[in-house]
Amino acid sequence: MKVLVGVKRVVDAYVKIRVRGDGSGVDTANAKMSMNPFDEVALEAAVRLQESGVVTEVLAVSVGPASAHEQLRTALAMGATRALHVAADPALEPLAVAHTLQGICDREAPDLVLLGKQAIDDDCNQTGQMLAALQGWAQATSVSGLELDAGGASVTREIDGGLEHLALRLPAVVSVDLRLNDPRHPKLPDIMKAKRAQIETLTLEELGVDPEPRLSVLEVTEPPRREPGVRVSTVGELVERLRNEAGVLS
Amino acid sequence: MSVLIFAEQNGGQLAAASRSAVTCGLELAETVDVLITGADCKPVAAEAAALRGVGRVLVAEADHLGAALAENVAPIIQREAQGYLYVLAGANSNGKNIMPRVAAGLGVQQISDIVSVIDGETFIRPIYAGNALARVRSVDSTRVITVRPTAFEPATGTDGSAAIEAVDPGADSGLVEHQGFQLSGGSGPELGSADIVISGGRGVGSAENFALVTRLAERLNAAVGASRAAVDAGYVPNDYQVGQTGKVVAPALYLAVGISGAIQHMAGMRDSRVIAAINNDPEAPIFEVADYGLVQDLMSALEELEGILATTSSPLGKSA
Numbered sequence: 001m002k003v004l005v006g007v008k009r010v011v012d013a014y015v016k017i018r019v020r021g022d023g024s025g026v027d028t029a030n031a032k033m034s035m036n037p038f039d040e041v042a043l044e045a046a047v048r049l050q051e052s053g054v055v056t057e058v059l060a061v062s063v064g065p066a067s068a069h070e071q072l073r074t075a076l077a078m079g080a081t082r083a084l085h086v087a088a089d090p091a092l093e094p095l096a097v098a099h100t101l102q103g104i105c106d107r108e109a110p111d112l113v114l115l116g117k118q119a120i121d122d123d124c125n126q127t128g129q130m131l132a133a134l135q136g137w138a139q140a141t142s143v144s145g146l147e148l149d150a151g152g153a154s155v156t157r158e159i160d161g162g163l164e165h166l167a168l169r170l171p172a173v174v175s176v177d178l179r180l181n182d183p184r185h186p187k188l189p190d191i192m193k194a195k196r197a198q199i200e201t202l203t204l205e206e207l208g209v210d211p212e213p214r215l216s217v218l219e220v221t222e223p224p225r226r227e228p229g230v231r232v233s234t235v236g237e238l239v240e241r242l243r244n245e246a247g248v249l250s
Numbered sequence: 251m252s253v254l255i256f257a258e259q260n261g262g263q264l265a266a267a268s269r270s271a272v273t274c275g276l277e278l279a280e281t282v283d284v285l286i287t288g289a290d291c292k293p294v295a296a297e298a299a300a301l302r303g304v305g306r307v308l309v310a311e312a313d314h315l316g317a318a319l320a321e322n323v324a325p326i327i328q329r330e331a332q333g334y335l336y337v338l339a340g341a342n343s344n345g346k347n348i349m350p351r352v353a354a355g356l357g358v359q360q361i362s363d364i365v366s367v368i369d370g371e372t373f374i375r376p377i378y379a380g381n382a383l384a385r386v387r388s389v390d391s392t393r394v395i396t397v398r399p400t401a402f403e404p405a406t407g408t409d410g411s412a413a414i415e416a417v418d419p420g421a422d423s424g425l426v427e428h429q430g431f432q433l434s435g436g437s438g439p440e441l442g443s444a445d446i447v448i449s450g451g452r453g454v455g456s457a458e459n460f461a462l463v464t465r466l467a468e469r470l471n472a473a474v475g476a477s478r479a480a481v482d483a484g485y486v487p488n489d490y491q492v493g494q495t496g497k498v499v500a501p502a503l504y505l506a507v508g509i510s511g512a513i514q515h516m517a518g519m520r521d522s523r524v525i526a527a528i529n530n531d532p533e534a535p536i537f538e539v540a541d542y543g544l545v546q547d548l549m550s551a552l553e554e555l556e557g558i559l560a561t562t563s564s565p566l567g568k569s570a
């Protein structure tokens with residue numbers, strides 16, 4: 001079976017981002033960039049399925065700036081069989097990314113598409129569901145358990161009240177949550193090998209995708225700051241203040 | 251015919267997130283219509299019909315809609331969306347799962363997790379784990395939006411009398427088989443809408459110790475939350491997680507116990523009215539957002555808290 005994995009280049013999860021003073025956006029110029037953590041989990045899941053023999057090919061795809069080659073090389077070092085880059089700069093909205101992936105699915109005919117449930121920059125949580133809609137495929141989001149065989153995929157989803165178990169017909173789109181696995185750190189020889197590997201390319205034109213955004217970002221601002229708080233010295237003082245000063249305890 | 255709300259039920263009641271979506275919808279139009287899908291919708295349809303500002307309630311009822319599978323529900327919303335300018339749902343797990351499928355079906359770019367309405371085409375939504383707020387304008391003819399429940403008061407009212415109409419529930423897609431829920435249950439108030447939330451982190455140390463957090467919550471009629479580290483360590487189930495990738499809460503009081511205050515955790519609680527934190531590390535980042543910070547070992551603090559509250563208070567909501 002063949003799995004397609006989406007890989008997005010994002011500002012690293014542990015970077016404290018800076019909002020530009022003129023409201024034009026977030027300053028990413030010198031920020032450390034990484035593979036979206038959820039996509040790392042998706043890739044790890046695909047590679048494990050490959051190691052267990054269920055999957056024979058893992059195609060990592062990134063839709064984004066040329067610098068996303070870096071994340072695709074990480075994907076190859078982690079064990080992806082092939083890497084494909086679709087140039088898109090500025091970044092596409094989720095619907096356009098879904099259209100791009102649709103075009104790739106038409107060419108590559110994967111049995112399963114594994115994506116992160118959200119990207120930690122725009123926090124949209126849309127692309128997987130949109131791709132499933134465009135393809136008319138089954139979907140599962142926020143997946144923390146996954147088993148795959150020729151008959152289909154069995155998944156566990158994290159939902160508001162706990163967990164949900166589903167059996168999906170293939171092909172399907174699965175978007176993963178962090179608890180699915182702990183992604184490996186690629187080994188040095190694999191990193192070196194990935195540096196020389198070929199990265200395939202396709203263009204939005206070849207895939208027939210309209211990159212025009214539907215949402216324009218008018219302004220990006222910092223959230224309101226909280227007033228500085230106080231240190232209390234005892235539990236008694238804490239309770240007293242929560243009761244009489246803040247009025248949030250009876 | 252301008253706003254359609256996809257509403258859902260939670261234990262036979264209209265979900266609080268759906269009530270928040272109604273409130274948001276009423277900022278866009280004078281009345282809103284509500285669409286409910288499920289295996290048994292009557293009590294919830296009646297509840298929705300009684301809300302202030304609801305014009306019509308559309309009900310798609312069939313056995314195959316019981317589990318709210320996106321493959322079955324999205325086509326119904328998409329069909330009923332014809333003629334509406336806005337289609338809204340709460341940004342909870344069903345809204346997040348289903349609405350992008352609707353948006354792609356309609357060929358529009360969804361606007362996720364909005365926290366405010368500026369005008370009919372402009373909205374504010376958090377990005378980067380809430381460390382920035384983006385003001386976005388949408389040019390789509392139908393705007394599919396998910397609404398952050400904590401940013402809009404749940405709609406109320408019991409004297410409305412909207413018409414309830416049945417709509418075609420469609421057929422099962424055959425793409426997915428629902429194999430069951432494994433719900434964590436719990437008797438306390440809902441995490442998303444409780445007045446007080448007490449959350450424990452990795453510092454709590456074990457599932458046994460976490461029982462102290464739970465006991466304190468019971469005493470205060472509070473909901474129990476957790477950091478991702480506490481969930482990953484197995485102290486509590488996944489649905490307790492607060493944060494960028496868990497639940498977003500904004501209670502009157504959020505008490506963080508043994509939580510360091512990572513960006514991803516703060517994304518889920520920074521809009522709480524009052525934040526209190528107990529941590530033995532005076533440098534913990536949680537103190538930067540806490541209105542009240544106590545540097546102390548959490549075990550002794552929890553025991554003292556319980557002692558003080560046992561002698562001097564009755565649970566919130568049950569007292570005079």
Ligand SMILES: Cc1cc2nc3c(=O)[nH]c(=O)nc-3n(C[C@H](O)[C@H](O)[C@H](O)COP(=O)(O)OP(=O)(O)OC[C@H]3O[C@@H](n4cnc5c(N)ncnc54)[C@H](O)[C@@H]3O)c2cc1C
Nearest residue numbers: 451452453477478479493494495496508510515530531548
């Ligand atoms: C993509 C992504 C998404 C994420 N999403 C979320 C999310 O939704 N929610 C979330 O919470 N996290 C999330 N995280 C994880 C987050 O980055 C932190 O790792 C996590 O929040 C840490 O949890 P913690 O504060 O419980 O643990 P730690 O950071 O380990 O902090 C434990 C704290 O307990 C204190 N402590 C220890 N012992 C005691 C004691 N005896 N008495 C008092 N204090 C004590 C310590 O001083 C410390 O401050 C995410 C991470 C990533 C990469």
